[in-house]
Amino acid sequence: MPNSAERVPTGRLWLLALAAAGIAAVVNLLIWLLAGMINIPLNVQMGGPEAPVVPLSAGPVIVMSVVPAIAGAALLWLLGRVTARPFRWFTIIAVVVLLLSLAGPLLLPVALANKLVLSLMHVVAAGVIVGILRK
Template identity: 40%
Template sequence: MLAALAVWVLAVPIAGIDLAAAPIGGVVAPVGPVAVAAGPLFAGLSGWALLALLERRTARPRRTWTVVAVAVLALSLVNPLVGGMGAASVLTLVTMHLVTGAVLIALLPRR
């Protein structure tokens, strides 16, 4: 969550990028700090729950979790690539998704 917020702070208040997106089938809306914090928080809690389940049910939980997490990250990139408004907005949204995914994929399975 903090990594995504750091990207948002660098892009919006500091660089002055007008960060907006239109969810698939939705209307254009600004992307504020609450949305930026809520997304990674939900992803992190969901990933943690999945990892806990896999640790109880599978022989190779970390490998399985990593494969699923990378697939979910790839799918999550569809919305910013399709719904981002302008090149700077798309680049910022994709960066936030990649930073969040990298942190979760690298650090969540560690104890």
């Protein structure tokens, strides 16, 4: 855990981001596969509330695990340049973003199991990304 003289490891930050992206994607793909194996259909709305509900495929699972890892690394890099406590601010912002992101699955017009699995995937991605980037 970072100490009071927090320094963002810029030299390895992007390697950590790639590791976080890969691990988050793999774990979320495993959750996606497991949900299919136990007959929990995962459906989403791609394109907003007026879009039709469609089955979730592997591609968006990967993309929505990788993009936050890269964005998180960029945020942490920026915070490391403009604040004395980058890890603290990064964690606070990450928790707020996670809570806001849960509105997506929880507001979908789908079964409760679908909402819970999608929410779990959000929590897993956030936990992996924050945990790895804070190293």
